[in-house]
Structure formats: structure tokens, C-alpha cells
Amino acid sequence: MQQSVTEIRRLIARHKFWDYVFAIVGLICLLVGILTLMGLFAQLVADGAPRLKPHFFTSFPSRFPEEAGILSAWVGTILVMLVTAFVAVPLGVAAGVYLEEYAPKNWLTAIIEINVTNLAGVPSIVFGLLALGLFVYQLNFGQSILSAGLTLALLILPIVIVATRESLRAVPGSIREAAYALGATRWQMVSNHVLPYSSSGILTGVIIGLSRAIGETAPVITIGALTFIAFLPHSPISGQFPFISFEWLKDPFTVMPIQMFNWTSRPEEEFQLNAAAAGVVLLAMTLAMNAVAIFLRYHIRKKIKW
Amino acid sequence: MSASVQPVLKAESKNLNFYYGDFKALKGISLPVHDKRITALIGPSGCGKSTFLRCFNRMHDLYPGNRYDGEITLNPDGVNILSPKVDPIEVRMRISMVFQKPNPFPKSIFENVAYGLRVRGISKRSVLEEKVEEALTNAAIWNEVKDRLSDLAFNLSGGQQQRLCIARALAIDPEIMLFDEPTSALDPIATANIEELMAELKERFTILIVTHNMQQAARVSDFTAFLYLGEVVEFNDTKKIFTTPDNPRTEDYITGRFG
Amino acid sequence: MSASVQPVLKAESKNLNFYYGDFKALKGISLPVHDKRITALIGPSGCGKSTFLRCFNRMHDLYPGNRYDGEITLNPDGVNILSPKVDPIEVRMRISMVFQKPNPFPKSIFENVAYGLRVRGISKRSVLEEKVEEALTNAAIWNEVKDRLSDLAFNLSGGQQQRLCIARALAIDPEIMLFDEPTSALDPIATANIEELMAELKERFTILIVTHNMQQAARVSDFTAFLYLGEVVEFNDTKKIFTTPDNPRTEDYITGRFG
Amino acid sequence: ADKLVKIDGSSTVYPITEAVAEEFQKAKRGAVKVTVGISGTGGGFKKFCRGEIDLSGASRPILKKEMEACKQAGIQYIELPVAYDALTVVVNPQNTWVKSMTVDELKKIWEPAAQGKITKWNQVNPAWPNQPLKLFGPGADSGTFDYFTEAVVGKAKSSRGDFTASEDDNVLVQGVSRDRGGLGYFGYAYYAENSKKLKAVPIVEKAGKPAVSPSIDTVKNGSYQPLSRPIFIYVNAKSVDKPEVKEFVDFYLNQAPKLSKAVKYVPLPDKAYALAKSNFAKKKTGTGFGGEPEVGVSVEELLQREGKH
Amino acid sequence: MDNKHMNTSSPDTTLSLTECISSAEASRRLAHKRSRHLKERLVEFVLFLAAFSSVATTFAIVAILVYESIPLFKHVSLVEFLTDPQWTPLFDDAHFGIMPLVSGTLVTTGVALSVCIPMGTIIAIYLSEFAPHKVRETVKPFLELLGAVPTVVFGYFALIVVTPLLQKVMPDLPGFNMLSAGLVMGIMIIPYVSSVSEDAMRAVPMHLREGSYAMGATRFQTAVRVVVPSAFSGIAAAYILGISRAVGETMIVAIAAGMQPTLTWKPTESASTISSYIVQVALGDLPHGSIGYQSIFAAGLTLMVMTLVFNIIGYWLKKRFREVY
């Protein structure tokens, strides 16, 4: 009745063959992805290398390819990302906390939930249309850092919400019960425990969101970002009281992808090198952000093991 | 560990029913809890021990669909802690709980113990320090941790973590302490430590403990209730229960004929 | 349930050490497993019962950093199943396992039981149907599920799920069946059912069971090994162990003086 | 507080405006900030007529709809041509058969009736080989497209639809340079920068006239017809009150001859710049067109026309 | 909370002696309770508003799209919009049939999905079930970087590298085609699919895998027969995300697919998609307020409806096949 050992062995050999086949196929697929990325990156670096000199980072755009730089673009990108993060993080985390820790099971929360997943799938160009109608014209923010930051914030809001929910869910129920058992209120439980313990996951989500936002071209084009900007926005630190100024929010700006897009569509081939160099910088910025995320994830997780 | 002096009633459940949605997990439980005594709840898995225990600090309020019906009165003021008019947070401030698996917060040892005090609005460092030391001493872990109060609580062993959780629960001066299988995740030595500790604690606190380990119940408790399928089959002096139980089902269970 | 006829040796562990990374969880375990008998492993939590059991089907191979040292020979062919030269899949095809928590696959009842057969390359419907029915009958659950074989296995109760898992393990005609606390997640009635089932199964299979419930060990097993801190303290006829153990530590544990 | 000149509009005009802005800011040592955006001619006019920008670049004259929008918002504008752009018809360098093309042949290729029918070179001219004809052109929302259709087919926006369209002229360059049977059209600058990869086709305006290749000279002397077109800036008359805007426009008109050449556009005749300067000085508002594009008008004539509002 | 136990040295002290909570203490506690409740409600309300902001965003999007496209639908009937086989709103002979854009969108999406779904799934299975822990932890973030490459770069990659490569195999392939745009888009979306499905697979509890291995299954059998079905709802969510990304992707198609709105289902032809039409017009020369300009909002609305449909299907799938480990 029981199969003979040799029979079993033959069977296993046959099955294991598929293990090997799949491992190889998997590796190939992985390599296709990784090699494409590396190839793209290598190509960009090879093209952009002659431009990657210090003055590339400290110069404004120019009609002379060798003189043109990305100063206004990278400053603009950073400021826009600041606005994006400042809006998306509190809003997204609060929404995630509500949905995960507070929301009663009713139709309203069901709608919010469907809506969040749906919003995650809305094409970015549609956010551009929204921003054009709402921020630029209705609210009269103009083509400012504020408009762009808000647009991208809405774009990554679902990413932050989902990441927040996932990491809140990873905090075991026993921690919640422990806090309640000591007499904590719901908000005390959330703010003293669950949120701090899930911060690494939330942060990772935020960074993934930001690295998506940083490369977005279409919505920023739609709101009509400028391309030639040979000056910097107002400084956020002012000489007079209260030493912080928000004038930069209303300033015109350009961002890295726009600058890149502008350069790729120039007739002079020389500008393609600038575009490649800008691409390298943009990727490096994303890479750096991801590295920070990985570092944080690693270090915070090391401390917390459930 | 006898209950020779007639004890005072600290709390009492009166005809308590409890429902998980449609499922009736507790069926008319009436049970006294004596002051400064250890009452053990035993019974086969799924009989409702944990469910009953968690009624005492309204843990079930956290999940939707749960429903209490009946009363648990808490003395001396005789308030019915299950009444919807009573704030569960207030109940939890008076009755604290230690869980099956040690569940320290991923904070320092000090902050773990101080948490219950902070929730009560105490933030003066000197008061906190004093109370934390007192609680850790009472939980018989002060000597082991006094030099590493700012270490992460996760770095303690399982048994130490559980004692830390006990200290955390002690720090808020509860009237009753609930223990839900507090040693089932621990090794024998840690278990012995905790049992010893409970024996000390009952000098000052009223204790209610759930255990699936009859030997443990026999060793540490003064009174024992045997639950089966959501009902109290028998409640009595521990000695009596483990030597001459009144109910044949109790006897069957205790001698290992079922369960 | 006696072991009166001198039994045949089905497997034997010889001076087995096991390491979780640097932690030595099993220390020189030597133990016989008799054919068509139930051998129970008891001992306090963390003593290494599960660790030992899982050596028998090389479950530890799934996780990095684990290391075996020593032998488990499997008769009749006397192969050392722990040898790196032996394919763990081969071992698992000969020795199947039922886990503590019922873990049916998210498939239909039929597909759950047929899984092991499909893995063996059997896909003829008629053969599968016959074997599935046989296994479900042997697992004493056929009558309950015969009309709903295409239902999702999750829709069964806990006890039914566990019997389904037993059927799944039976379907592949294993030489040894391993049970790791198979009833600890079940209610008393389901537990009684499973115990009855095991008594029937031992007519045909060799069974090794881990339990933290001494009553259960006493009820179902022919031989019992008492483990403590990764070592075998005592191995003997179950009757002997539960009446006149040789080792005082065994006695202490069984009578509830520790653990 | 800041001295800011806001410019937006056509991508065609952008390179010149950018060059001017760069030089202007250098000259002013950063005392005046200039921003230049690319929203397209239409997008630029929308903003212009909302009063959001000071200058709008346009690769075609303002249209009726836009004139109305400006009128409603009370915006007066000064129309100033700044350079010529020569639309250049290009083929693949391996195309050995085309020596020149007549406007009629172009029409035969591009008119709506050609859609799906004219797909081989020999269908246009029997002397050419039986080679697939692959067409590339700017997107239907560009000024270049409007002008080309007007000039070749005789009606703006009237074109066949089965061609590869792109907003990005480099994409068109790629297309024609890789397809032996390819034919496309775009601004002169893109041809000038890629003259190794492409071949410009000399254009015969009417039967009997000579074939003229696009170049700075042929555009300037008016012989490259009908595919050379003026490009414009529109200045908000109110903005001229701001000294920095006035200064900028003056600077623009002064530098346009030199800078437009530098970015491979064709400067207007000197006389035209002089006229433009005087129009600007006089703040002569309105458009020289009737709200419709026209082909073949001379810039000088245009500047002397009565401004329509 | 004054120490109710400290002053009672013997357990048999009577009730009356000890702690009857004074009325002052009771009222203090009550007041505390009220303020605590108020704060809790306030916090909850604020959090609710945040959660609701996402709904508000959707409303705003729909409102703007509908509002701006109404003028178009006054001019063009919905039937014409949906059935006219030509989309030439900018030509002299204007037609407003959205179908060519929809077909372009669906074909490029289809091509992209035929790349990213198998590859993404295989990579996810490989990383979750086959790869050593170290490989997984290093490769995953690296792969996610693919999703962060600016899409303009991908667009040129498709046009300048992939299309010529394809033309070597298919000499008749036009220089602009949906095939190469779709393929590159697929590669770009791989990390979205693989990352989310890998998370779902890793969330499958170990005891299910143990169950399978204990039956003598190989890795491959365990992965395909147990892990993937168990993680199905998570994997479906990953697919839906991938579809949404593909449907909405703009720059790659705008650069490499040829911007030619033709009603075709052949990937080897050039075509235009909804989103690429939107950027084209947003960048272009069209007078604002013209019918052509309004057409981008109508197109945006169509796109939104399409993603909505996909997401509702996804939500339903997720509900239907919710993990019940």
C-alpha cells in the first residue's frame, strides 16, 4: 500500500526539477527588472557625466547647455516636497488612524475605504486637472509651490493612508489591551503606543510616497509649472520677527522632472546630456530617500520585535 | 494559604450572562470575590474563564458586538461596574490586569511601569521614581533591573517581562488584580517565581486568576471556581475542591478523566 | 491500550542534539518509537517536545540557522532521516504531521485531503475520490462532510478542521504520524472525538504525540517520555510512568508539584 | 515688492524668450526676476486674458475667442512680431528620390482626403518609387500644425489624421531619421540642429517658381514661401506701466535680431524691428489680424495695419 | 486613587470603616471624566475629518471633471461620444468619439499587464518563497526604485532602445507603436505588482506552509498551490494597482506610442491614449474654453470612470476572496 522508497525518490526528482526551473525563471525575471534599471541608470550616467560638475548644481537654466544648471529645479523640488510632506503626512496618518483605530463598521467608513483604494488608482494626470481647476483658479494659489505641493500631497495621500494602516495593524492587539487595562483612553493608547511603535512603517510609506511624487511630471505640467526660473524662491527664514516667512509658498518654481522634460524637447542635442544629468540627480535623490527609509526601518525594527 | 478567617466580599458577579454577538459565552454566573484572597478559575479550554475575567475590567468593550447582561458589583461603593453609565476607564483604573503572554510596551523598563501613573496625570519625576521603585520591589524584580531602568523592556527574559507586567499593574494601586494564565508562556523556574510573588501579593490585593493548570490552582489559590461550558459548576475553598469536590463533574475534571 | 505484546521498533533517535542557532534545544535524546503504538511526549512548556517532534519530518529545515546532530533511524530500511543526504521531502512523504492549530488550506474539503495525493502526482479523479473517502472515513469525519466536499474547509468547526487535517495526513498512507498538541485549540467534545480517533488509528499507524495535558497522555498513549530542559528524564510504559515513575522529577511533575 | 516679469505661452517662442530673459537678468544683475513658462499659445492666452501674466508668446495670432476673453477682462494688448520661424519639411537622408516638392504635392499628401489613401510615395508623384510613405507632424493642438494646414491645405486644422503626432519635436526627428520612407515637418531649429540626420526638402511655391530651401537668407528675403511664419509676443498694455516690463520689452526688441539667430530662428528685417519698436513706444494696441491666421502677409504690412480689438 | 489598602492592616476590617468615596472625590472624578470625554470626541472628530478628506478629494475631482465637460456634452451627445469611431476634436472636421482613445488605453494597458503581471507575480513568488532572506531584503527596495525612475526616461528608453530592438524581430513594426510603449510600461509597473503581492504572500502564516511541506510538497508546489491561493486577495489588489497605473500612465505613451487616435486593437500600430491626449492638450496651443479644450475634461472623466470600475471590481474581489487563514 505504501509507495516504495525508490518510487518516491523518482517522483521527488521529477517535482524538484520544477523547483529548479522556477528558481531560474524567477531569477531571470528579477534580473530583467534589475538590469533594466541598471542599464537605464548606467546610460543616464554615461550621458550625463560631462555635466555632473559642481556648477551644474549651482547654476540656473541657460540657453547654453554647458552653462545650464539645476539650481532652481532642485531647490524647487525640495520645497515642493516639503509642502507635500507637511500636508500628506498629518492628513494621511490621521486618516489611517481613524480608519484603523476608530472607524465604526458602517456605510460611511465603507465608502471612505473604497474611496481610498480608488484614489490610489486615480491617474496622476487627473490630479493635475483637479489642481488646475481647484488650486490654481478657484483658490487662486496660482502656479506656486503651494499648488504643486498640495497636488502632489493629494496624489500620495492614499499611499500614506495605506502604509499607516498596514503598520498600525502590525502592532499586536495585546499592546492595545495592555494600555487600556492600565486605564488609558483611546487617544492615549493611540498616541502613546500604537503610533510611536508603527512609526517606522509609516515613515517608509511616506518616503515611498514622496519618491513617487518627486518624479511626477504630468500633473505638474498640467498645472503649468514654469520652466525658465533664474532665481530662487524667498528664503523661509527672514531677518525680522518672527524669523519664519511663508512667502516662498506663493513663489513661482520649477522642479526636476519639468526641467528634464524641457531639456529633452530642445532641438540642440547637447541639452540631452543635461537631461540625462538631471535624471541622474533625480534618481540619486530618490535613492537617497529610499536609503533613509531602509536605514530607519532597520534601526527602528531592531528595537521592536513583537 | 487557607481561608480560615471569614473574608470580606470585595466584588460579586450576579447572574452574569455574556454574549459574543449571538454566542452566549457565559450563562448566569454568580460568584463572590473575597478581599485579599486569591480566587482561581479553572475549567477546560473554551469554558469561558478568560471571558469571565475580562468582564471585570470591561475589556470586552473594545470589540464591537459584545454584550453584558447582569451585574458585577465592586465594593466598598457597591457600584455595578458593568453598567453602561460607568466609565470603563474608571473601572480599569481600579482593577488592573496581567495577561497570558507578557506584553511590555517597547519602551524602557521605567516607562513601562510609569505608564499607568502617567495616564493618571502624574508626571512629577520624583513621584514617578518612588512609585516605580515600589512597584518593582513588590513585583520582586527590583534587584534584577534597578541598574538598567532605561533599558528596553524587550531585553528582559520572559519571566522577567511577566514580572515587569505585574509591576506595571501594581503601580496604579489597583483594588483587584486579574491574572489570565500568567505563567503559561513561561518556563518552570519563572513560573515558580511568579507563584511565589502572588502569594506575597495577596497580603495587599485581591487576586483573580485564570489557569489551565490545576496544580497551579491548587498551589496558589484560596478559593477555586470550576467552570464548564460557560457555567459555574462548583465554587468552594480550594482545599475542598481538590480533595472532596461536591460535583462529580468537578471530580472527573480534576482527576483527569476529561478535559 | 496496553503494550503487552513486545512491539517492533519503528524508529529510533540516537543521541540527538538540536540547535536553534546557538541555542541547544535538545540534548542527547535517545528514544525508541514502537510500531503501531502511541508514544506520548510530555513535559513542561519549553522543554523541547515540539522541537523533538519536528525533527521527525525535518520541519526545522524550513528555517535558516537550525542544526541537527545525531541520528533518527527509520525502519524497516534503517535510513538516518536526519542525514543531509536524505531529501527532507522523502522523509515527509513517509512521516506526516498534524499541527497544534488546525491549518487547512484555503481550498475545498476535497482538495485539502487530496493535496498530499496530488503532490505525489496522482490526479486521476476516481483514485482521488476513493482515497479521499477512505481518509475521511478513517478520520471519522466522512459522515459530517460527505455532502459538502466542495465547501471551503474554513467553514468547518475547529474540531472538524482538526479531523480534516488528520484525514489529510492519513490520505498519504504515512508510516508514522506526528501530532503536536492536536487538541489544545479544541473544545472538550472535539477533544474527546480526536482521542477516540487516535485509539483507532494506532491499529494501523505508528503515532507520536506531544501534549501538555497529562490526563490526555495517560488516556491515549502506550509509552510516555518525560522531557525536561531538552533532555529525556524518563521513558517507559505509560502505565508505569503515571503510577510508579522511577525518577522523582517525573513524579513531581505528574503530581503537579511543578510545571 | 519684487520686480517680476511673468511670461508664458508658446513653446515655439520659448527659446527666444528664454535667451532674452537670461541676458536681461544678467544685464540687470538679478534686480528683476523673469519667469518663462510653456503652456502653449492657447494656454498662454488664457492666462494672459485673465491678467495673470505680462507677456504671452504666440506662434500664431490671437484668435477671435481669445480676443473676446481679453475684451471681457478689459485687457488691452500690444502685438509684436519678434522673429520668423521657417516650417521645414524633412525626409530621411536615404531618401534619394525627392529633390523638391511643390505645395500641391504637399497638399496631396496632407489633405484630409488623403487619409488612408495616399500611403505610397508613387501615389504622390509617379516618378517616385513604390515606397511606403510614413508621416510625422506636430500635435493637432500646436500653432505649427495650424499654420502648416492653413498654408498647404488652405484651411487651418484641416489635415489627415493618420500620421504620427507629437508635441515633442525631437520625437519627430527620431521618427523621420529612422524611417526611409518618412516625411515630416517642424520648426527650422530642429532641422538645423539635426541636419546630419535629416534632409530638408526645397519647396516650390507655385508651378514655375524655383525650389527654395529653408535658410536664414531665403526666409529673410521672403523667397521661402509659404512656410515661413512670424512669431509674436503679446504684451499686456497695463503691464507696460511697470518700468521693468517696459524695459524688458525694449530689451527684447533690441536683442531679438541677435538672439533669435543664436537659437536658430530667423530674425525679421531691420525695418520690421524699427516699426515694432515704434508701435510699442506708441502703445499701439490690438491685432493686425482679424482673429484668424493668414498666410504670406509681410511683417511690415502687418505692423502698419489698424489694430483690431 | 488614594491607597485604599495601606491603612487596612488586617483583611477583616469592616466595610463602613474604610473607603467610602467622598462626594468631593466623586464629583472631581466626574468632572475629569467629562473633560476627558470631550477631548476624546474632539480627537475622533478631527481624525474623521482627515479620513473624510480623501472622499472630498474624489468629490472635487469628479465635480471639476463633470463641470468642465458639460459644455462638451451640450455639443456632442453621449451616444456620439461613445460610438463615433473617430477622435479628432482638434481637426477641422471634428469628431468626438472617445473609443479610439479607450482602445489605445486598453491595448497599451493590456500589453503592459501581459508583462508586469506574470513577471511581477513570478518575482514575488521567487522573493517570498525561494530567495534567501538577504537577497529579498536587498533586492526589494532596489526593484522599487524602478517605479521611481521619471517616466520621461522610460519614454525615451522605449523609443530609442526598445523599438529598434523590436524592429529587428518585426521589420514591419512602425517606429511609434503601442507594443514597445506597453512593454516598457509593463517593466515600470513590475515593482508595484511584485512588491504588493510579495507582502501579501509573506503575510500568509507559516503554519499553512508547514502544512504543505509536511505533506511532502516541494517549494514550487507549496508556492503555487497553497501560498498563492491564500494570498489571492492581496495579489488581486496588486494587480488592480498595476492596472490603474497602466491605465493612467502618460509620458511613456505620449513619447513612444505615436499620438495617433485610431480605433485599433493591434498593439503593433501607433495610437493615442486618454492620458497622453490630456497632456498633449495641456501643453498645446488650443484656445481655452474651446470645445477641444473641454474635451480633455471629458477624456479625464472617462479615465476616472474606467479606474473606478477597475477598483470596484478589485474591491469586490478582495471582499469575495478575503484571506481566512
Ligand SMILES: Nc1ncnc2c1ncn2[C@@H]1O[C@H](COP(=O)(O)OP(=O)(O)OP(=O)(O)O)[C@@H](O)[C@H]1O
Ligand atoms: N471574540 C470571540 N468571539 C466569539 N466567540 C469567542 C470569542 N472569544 C472566545 N469565544 C468563545 O467563547 C468561549 C469561551 O472562551 P474563553 O476564551 O473565555 O475560554 P477559556 O476558558 O479562557 O479557554 P482557554 O483555556 O482556551 O483560554 C469559547 O467557546 C470561545 O470559542
Ligand SMILES: Nc1ncnc2c1ncn2[C@@H]1O[C@H](COP(=O)(O)OP(=O)(O)OP(=O)(O)O)[C@@H](O)[C@H]1O
Ligand atoms: N525558532 C526558535 N528559535 C530559537 N529558540 C526556539 C525556537 N523555537 C523554540 N525555541 C526554544 O527551544 C526550546 C524548546 O521549545 P519547544 O517549542 O520545543 O518547547 P515545547 O516543549 O514544545 O513547549 P510548549 O509546550 O510550550 O509547546 C524553548 O526554550 C524555546 O524557547
Ligand SMILES: [Mg+2]
Ligand atoms: Mg483563556
Ligand SMILES: [Mg+2]
Ligand atoms: Mg510545543
Ligand SMILES: O=P([O-])([O-])[O-]
Ligand atoms: O507651443 P506652440 O503654441 O508654439 O505649439
